[in-house]
Amino acid sequence: MAILVDEKSRVIIQGITGREGMARAQLMKDYGTNVVAGVTPGRGGQDVYGIPVYDSVEESWEKQGPIDISVIFIPAALVKNAALEAMAAGVKLLVIVPDRVPIYDVLEIARVAKAKGARFVGPNTLGLLSPGKAVLGMIGGRAQRAREWFKPGAIGVSSRSGGMTSAISYYLTQAGLGQSSIIHVGGDAIVGLSHPEIMELFEQDEQTKVVAMFGEIGTTQEERVADLIEAHSFTKPLIAFIGGKAAKSGTRFSHAGAIVEGTRGSYETKVKRLRDVGAHVVDSIFDIPKKAKELLK
Numbered sequence: 001m002a003i004l005v006d007e008k009s010r011v012i013i014q015g016i017t018g019r020e021g022m023a024r025a026q027l028m029k030d031y032g033t034n035v036v037a038g039v040t041p042g043r044g045g046q047d048v049y050g051i052p053v054y055d056s057v058e059e060s061w062e063k064q065g066p067i068d069i070s071v072i073f074i075p076a077a078l079v080k081n082a083a084l085e086a087m088a089a090g091v092k093l094l095v096i097v098p099d100r101v102p103i104y105d106v107l108e109i110a111r112v113a114k115a116k117g118a119r120f121v122g123p124n125t126l127g128l129l130s131p132g133k134a135v136l137g138m139i140g141g142r143a144q145r146a147r148e149w150f151k152p153g154a155i156g157v158s159s160r161s162g163g164m165t166s167a168i169s170y171y172l173t174q175a176g177l178g179q180s181s182i183i184h185v186g187g188d189a190i191v192g193l194s195h196p197e198i199m200e201l202f203e204q205d206e207q208t209k210v211v212a213m214f215g216e217i218g219t220t221q222e223e224r225v226a227d228l229i230e231a232h233s234f235t236k237p238l239i240a241f242i243g244g245k246a247a248k249s250g251t252r253f254s255h256a257g258a259i260v261e262g263t264r265g266s267y268e269t270k271v272k273r274l275r276d277v278g279a280h281v282v283d284s285i286f287d288i289p290k291k292a293k294e295l296l297k
Helices: 019-031 057-064 076-089 103-116 143-149 162-174 195-204 221-230 267-276 287-296
Strands: 011-014 035-039 051-054 069-072 093-096 119-121 127-130 134-137 152-159 179-184 210-216 238-243
Touching: 011 019, 011 057, 011 076, 019 035, 019 134, 019 143, 035 057, 051 057, 057 076, 069 076, 069 134, 076 093, 076 103, 093 103, 103 119, 143 162, 152 162, 152 195, 162 179, 162 210, 162 238, 162 287, 179 195, 195 210, 195 221, 210 221, 210 287, 221 238, 221 267, 238 267, 238 287
Parallel strands: 011 035, 011 069, 035 051, 069 093, 093 119, 152 179, 152 210, 210 238
Antiparallel strands: 127 134, 127 179
């Protein structure tokens, strides 16, 4: 199995006629993602790499049938309206790629998603990939590279960094270890599906035997994962690498979601909390494949 997306998931791309939308539409379609339509207001009737374009999500649903997922590639200021439009039409999973989405817009998206029983990944995410099945967003860059770098297997990957998402998965593949699903939860302070929610999904996934998590300073995502382990709500072996070891209070590390405020969200508190509940915290991403092999034995 895979979490969130597989080869049967019916996908649209909002903003498909923009530069990023077109480039990533080619990646997604070439990889095998079931992209049924694109949406750009005023561009209805066009097509992108054989994908029909409609003026609205509602129209794409009427013409192509039910839609499971929307991947959003539009300017940050317009993301809220696009997300609300998709959820109003009935879409239950959004992948919000742009960064710099206003925080109040994200909170409004989260409020509506909760009310409608929908979910979203991001914002500021590379997306997610189920090896051999589908990619949403831009992980891998090109379909051929994505096929070479990421292979089906038993290790789930959840990361707060786009670069680390690809790097960890690549090094696992180089070590002969495949991945069940690869998720970049997003780099902002407030995101939709964060590490704890992804862990709950991996817990229910039969294919996933071990999870590798890249965490970093800022927010309480990693501490909340430790809470799940302590409560026996997440029981699979967890390998964690936490970035930002040298960061001081008030320092922003890499992106908006990684900032220490006092002792909250610090490297030390995250590492200690995870180790206290039995997670395998490593000092380098290169240790992740080694530890995964030990745990799979």
